[in-house]
Amino acid sequence: SFCSSEKCHQNVQIQPFLLPKNAIKTSKYNLFSFLPLNLFEQFSRLANAYFLFLLILQLIPQISAVPWFTTAVPLLIETVKSNMRKQYFLSLSMLREEKWMNIQVGDIIKLESNQFVPADLLLLSSSEPLNLIYVETAELDGETNLKVKQALTVTGEMGDNMDDLSAFRGELRCEPPNNRLDKFKGTLTVDGQQHGVDNDKILLRGCTVRNTEWCFGLVIFAGSDTKLMQNSGRATFKRTRIDQLMNILVLCIFGFLATICAIMTVGHAVWEVNEGSAFTAFLPRQSGVDIPLSSFYTFWSYVIVLNTVVPISLYVSVEMIRLGNSFFIDWDRKMYYPKKDTPAQARTTTLNEELGQIKYIFSDKTGTLTQNIMTFNKCSINGRNYVYQSDQKKEVDFSWNQLADPKFVFHDYSLLKTMKEGNLEAQAFFRLLALCHTVMPEEKKEGELNYQAQSPDEDALVTAARNFGFVFRSRTPESITVMEMGRKVTYELLAVLDFNNVRKRMSVIVRDPEGRMTLYCKGADTIIYERLHPSCSKLKDITTTHLNEYAGDGLRTLALAYKDLEKSYMERWLERHHEASMAIEGREDKLDVLYEDIETDLMLLGATAVEDKLQDGVPHTIEQLAKADIKIWVLTGDKQETAENIGYSCNMLREEMEIFVVTANTANEVKEELQ
Ligand SMILES: Nc1ncnc2c1ncn2[C@@H]1O[C@H](COP(=O)(O)OP(=O)(O)OP(=O)(O)O)[C@@H](O)[C@H]1O
Numbered sequence: 274s275f276c277s278s279e280k281c282h283q284n285v286q287i288q289p290f291l292l293p294k295n296a297i298k299t300s301k302y303n304l305f306s307f308l309p310l311n312l313f314e315q316f317s318r319l320a321n322a323y324f325l326f327l328l329i330l331q332l333i334p335q336i337s338a339v340p341w342f343t344t345a346v347p348l349l350i351e352t353v354k355s356n357m358r359k360q361y362f363l364s365l366s367m368l369r370e371e372k373w374m375n376i377q378v379g380d381i382i383k384l385e386s387n388q389f390v391p392a393d394l395l396l397l398s399s400s401e402p403l404n405l406i407y408v409e410t411a412e413l414d415g416e417t418n419l420k421v422k423q424a425l426t427v428t429g430e431m432g433d434n435m436d437d438l439s440a441f442r443g444e445l446r447c448e449p450p451n452n453r454l455d456k457f458k459g460t461l462t463v464d465g466q467q468h469g470v471d472n473d474k475i476l477l478r479g480c481t482v483r484n485t486e487w488c489f490g491l492v493i494f495a496g497s498d499t500k501l502m503q504n505s506g507r508a509t510f511k512r513t514r515i516d517q518l519m520n521i522l523v524l525c526i527f528g529f530l531a532t533i534c535a536i537m538t539v540g541h542a543v544w545e546v547n548e549g550s551a552f553t554a555f556l557p558r559q560s561g562v563d564i565p566l567s568s569f570y571t572f573w574s575y576v577i578v579l580n581t582v583v584p585i586s587l588y589v590s591v592e593m594i595r596l597g598n599s600f601f602i603d604w605d606r607k608m609y610y611p612k613k614d615t616p617a618q619a620r621t622t623t624l625n626e627e628l629g630q631i632k633y634i635f636s637d638k639t640g641t642l643t644q645n646i647m648t649f650n651k652c653s654i655n656g657r658n659y660v661y662q663s664d665q666k667k668e669v670d671f672s673w674n675q676l677a678d679p680k681f682v683f684h685d686y687s688l689l690k691t692m693k694e695g696n697l698e699a700q701a702f703f704r705l706l707a708l709c710h711t712v713m714p715e716e717k718k719e720g721e722l723n724y725q726a727q728s729p730d731e732d733a734l735v736t737a738a739r740n741f742g743f744v745f746r747s748r749t750p751e752s753i754t755v756m757e758m759g760r761k762v763t764y765e766l767l768a769v770l771d772f773n774n775v776r777k778r779m780s781v782i783v784r785d786p787e788g789r790m791t792l793y794c795k796g797a798d799t800i801i802y803e804r805l806h807p808s809c810s811k812l813k814d815i816t817t818t819h820l821n822e823y824a825g826d827g828l829r830t831l832a833l834a835y836k837d838l839e840k841s842y843m844e845r846w847l848e849r850h851h852e853a854s855m856a857i858e859g860r861e862d863k864l865d866v867l868y869e870d871i872e873t874d875l876m877l878l879g880a881t882a883v884e885d886k887l888q889d890g891v892p893h894t895i896e897q898l899a900k901a902d903i904k905i906w907v908l909t910g911d912k913q914e915t916a917e918n919i920g921y922s923c924n925m926l927r928e929e930m931e932i933f934v935v936t937a938n939t940a941n942e943v944k945e946e947l948q
Pocket residue numbers: 637638639728730731772773774777778779795796797798830831908909910911912
């Protein structure tokens with residue numbers, strides 16, 4: 274599905290150095306290196322080298338005591354067996370190369386739904402409104418939720434017009450190929466206008482296009498330059514401890530064999546001296562044998578005669594045992610998950626015996642211990658705590674709001690009442706939730722809103738705002754449209770100060786239809802608190818007590834704040850922001866300075882609490898693992914109290930344990946604290 278005409282070629286000026294084609298090599302061997310490399314790997318198994326040696330010995334007539342094929346047969350079986358496996362990989366990658374290898378940097382490619390992305394592309398246009406496309410990145414990062422990418426408006430206008438696309442001229446300057454999957458920096462110059470290009474507009478090789486009829490992309494990296502290939506290392510031959518032990522045993526047996534043969538040789542020499550000539554009467558042969566030479570031959574003959582002490586069958590039997598073992602794993606009823614009809618699957622037999630020997634488990638929290646299904650649970654707005662109370666068993670009825678999500682459940686009626694009364698703080702609170710996020714809306718039919726969120730937390734928060742009357746409806750790169758209590762308001766999106774795990778916060782700067790500019794910020798409470806205006810100190814204390822209560826329940830919390838911006842300051846800031854976001858070198862540092870500058874003197878609005886339940890059986894499993902003395906490390910970015918609480922609820926932490934908190938930020942300080 275490439276755009277085949279020559280016109281399409283070279284749409285982008287390419288510097289005259291050699292760019293790789295899209296052909297890649299994922300096989301371990303090629304046609305020429307297959308034999309030597311494979312043989313080397315085979316013979317690194319000591320026993321195989323030994324049998325080859327024997328085979329050579331047997332081809333020497335003076336030494337040979339048994340026919341040559343007695344050794345050759347087992348050796349052949351061993352070699353053929355493992356070659357079969359590799360040839361399979363080889364043919365697989367040939368198949369791929371055939372299809373994709375002719376793609377070049379600068380080509381424009383058309384992709385359709387459920388197709389793999391063959392090279393790293395800059396998204397140009399798509400069939401969906403607002404030039405969105407959805408991709409699944411499971412092959413790259415293992416995440417199964419769909420990610421949204423959005424093309425620049427300049428390129429998106431071309432749509433699927435072949436003439437426009439092939440006439441497209443532009444210059445893309447970007448960073449050299451690297452292996453960072455989550456970062457990309459570049460600038461696209463079209464008609465003298467510069468546009469910043471970031472990770473949101475890039476499709477990486479290995480992704481799959483979903484829910485998108487078609488889209489067009491420009492190849493920026495092909496073949497070995499793609500981020501997927503930059504990340505792949507060499508496949509190594511795995512060896513278990515039993516393999517190592519077997520090698521040592523074979524070495525010992527070999528030593529034993531050599532000793533016996535040496536003794537035999539000495540015996541032979543003694544016999545030859547004492548009786549050898551007398552023996553001619555019994556077995557006629559030429560007299561006057563060269564005793565040292567004949568002893569030398571005898572030594573090797575004994576090596577052949579006694580070769581069966583080295584157990585080649587040991588290797589075969591161990592392989593067989595492993596194979597049988599893997600069947601037992603596949604058949605294990607305790608590892609069968611009936612809900613999805615998935616049994617355990619042993620994909621390799623080489624590592625079976627390592628399974629029981631785990632000492633450490635490193636785990637992620639969200640999605641691994643927990644379900645990754647977030648529900649908006651509690652919130653604190655302007656010092657008032659809205660929580661589920663047991664006397665209000667009935668769910669809040671959202672039927673007045675036609676755009677509400679029917680699956681959303683909340684129990685505190687007073688919040689809805691506050692909203693309907695037109696409380697300004699509560700409105701600002703939900704306006705923030707409706708504006709400050711990276712969620713993409715999907716409205717296939719009028720009124721049937723669907724959110725595509727990269728982080729489930731944000732999905733929960735935006736859905737909450739939607740049900741309380743602030744419905745996030747659509748977004749373009751330049752604007753966000755929100756239905757505010759039934760009134761349609763379009764905000765001009767001036768800047769997005771995106772989230773990362775160092776900043777621990779995200780902000781948006783918007784201009785409302787009246788021209789007022791506001792910054793909305795949400796993030797970790799500790800981070801927001803550092804940046805609050807002094808006048809919020811009283812509200813801060815009340816909110817803190819609420820936050821502690823939420824964290825005590827193991828909920829994930831975020832603090833929300835806003836800031837009104839002056840026009841003159843903003844003009845200057847936006848200019849600097851545009852400059853910084855075009856920079857290729859030090860873009861992040863420059864943006865960070867700007868972000869720090871504007872995210873100060875914030876006014877606190879409140880806090881949210883989102884629940885992510887533990888998966889079934891997690892506490893029990895962790896208890897069992899702890900009993901087996903397996904040490905567990907869990908990684909989380911949550912607030913410390915929340916993390917501790919979840920630690921207790923999943924049995925990671927127990928009452929009798931002593932807890933050490935290390936709060937330092939640099940390597941040296943951590944070292945000191947640990948001492
Ligand atoms: N989308 C967001 N906008 C603003 N702040 C956020 C957002 N997501 C997370 N945060 C804040 O940043 C902190 C760190 O988040 P981060 O994503 O690094 O954690 P994490 O590794 O995802 O942790 P976990 O695995 O427990 O979810 C969070 O505790 C939260 O306070």
